[in-house]
Amino acid sequence: MERRALLALAAALPTAAPRTARAQRRAVRLIVPAAPGGAIDVLGRLYAPKLAEALDQTWVVENRSGANNTLGAAEVARSAPDGQTFLVNADIHVMAKAVMRNAPYDPVTDFTPIARLANAPMVLVGHPRSTPEGGVPALVAAMKANPNRFSFANSGTGAMGHLATASFQSRAGTEAIIVAYRGTAPALTDVVAGNAQLMVAPLGSALPQIQDGRLRAYAIMGPNRSSRAPTIPTAAEGGFPDLNFTLWYAIWAPKGFPDADADRLNAAVQAASRDPAIAARVAEQGAEPVTEDRAAFTRFVAAEAERNGAIARAAGIEPE
The missing domain is CATH 3.40.190.10 (Periplasmic binding protein-like II)
Known part of the structure; x- marks a missing residue:
């Protein structure tokens, strides 16, 4: 009887072990470098459950606000590129050196661009x-x-x-x-x-x-009128072409995050952005979902950093 019991227990172990491993796996942290309730926080909390489901993980959202969004971003920059920590931030992310004296990271080279979530x-x-x-x-x-x-x-x-x-x-x-x-x-x-x-x-x-x-x-302040307010003209219609300033929100990983994992996460973000329920919630924030591959987002980030940095310097905007 004892031998039969031991054999039955041994047979059960291979199926029980993966469940235990999943239960003990660390949760993925999505750092929001802003206070709860704002657009960055809302979008982060909207996408996190979808990404967790798609990737068979547990995601938790953590707010680390302060210093023009640089405190939370600095925490992600210091993190290991092991898929356990990500940053969700707005366009202000690429302006870290322009808004903070002695910024502890480079907003372009110290992060791996993953995906843009939305434009507003x-x-x-x-x-x-x-x-x-x-x-x-x-x-x-x-x-x-x-x-x-x-x-x-x-x-x-x-x-x-x-x-x-x-x-x-x-x-x-x-x-x-x-x-x-x-x-x-x-x-x-x-x-x-x-x-x-x-x-x-x-x-x-x-x-x-x-x-x-x-x-x-x-x-x-963009190239097209908004479907949410179609009667408001563009700046170009008012005599000021090329005043194209659009808010955007995105996800980054620390520098060194593997390309294959980054592409997989980008695909999960794109799938979430195509979900009608997600799109409706994004619209409630006055924004529109974006679907683009990681290469396109990487080029976009580099172009935004260069353009916005030049505008800041021309305007005499000094880091604080």
């Missing part, structure tokens, strides 16, 4: 009682006639809205002061209140106030 259009808005009707030409004329009457709210040093504002003013020949805030929400709140007159803001964040008349929309 930006819009130039104004306080309706402090800015003129008549579109961008009327706004520029008013800013030149009364330069001390206007200021721009800015969500963060080196952020896409900051770069768009600097580029717009350079081309328009205006010199309104740019006031830095700690994030999009407080900056928009001050424009709605009239404490600042203008802002280049994410369309998803500004659209409710545009629709109820608390903000005046001047232009989409």
Whole structure:
């Protein structure tokens, strides 16, 4: 009887062992370098379960906010490229050297680009009682006639809205002061209140106030009108072509992450972005999913880093 019992136990072990290994496997960490509730956090928490399911893993989202998103990114840069730690961040990631003195990492060479998740259009808005009707030409004329009457709210040093504002003013020949805030929400709140007159803001964040008349929309800062707000013209339609500033969100691994594993994760991200339920949730954030292979994303990151760095230097944006 004892021998039969031992044989039965031995026969059961090969099937039990993999389950034990799976149960004890470390969870994959997806680092969000921003506070909970923002677009980066929402998108990270939206994609994480889909990626975990596709890759037969457990993913947990961890918020490590601070220093213009560089604290969380630095943690990922220091991590081993073993597939246990990833970064989800916005376009501000490639501006680390422009916004932080002695940044502890290079945002391009110290990371492995995995996949872009989504793009989100930006819009130039104004306080309706402090800015003129008549579109961008009327706004520029008013800013030149009364330069001390206007200021721009800015969500963060080196952020896409900051770069768009600097580029717009350079081309328009205006010199309104740019006031830095700690994030999009407080900056928009001050424009709605009239404490600042203008802002280049994410369309998803500004659209409710545009629709109820608390903000005046001047232009989409991209090549095309938005399907969510088709009546808002582009900057090109207002006489300012090539003002193309779009928010984007993506996933990176530490430097040295194997190419085969990176391609596999990129494919999982693309599959998630094609899921109608994911696309609908992304749209709720005022964004659109992106599907592109890893080579295309790598080229995109390099081009964005070069262009945005040049804009920051021309605008005199100094690291803090």
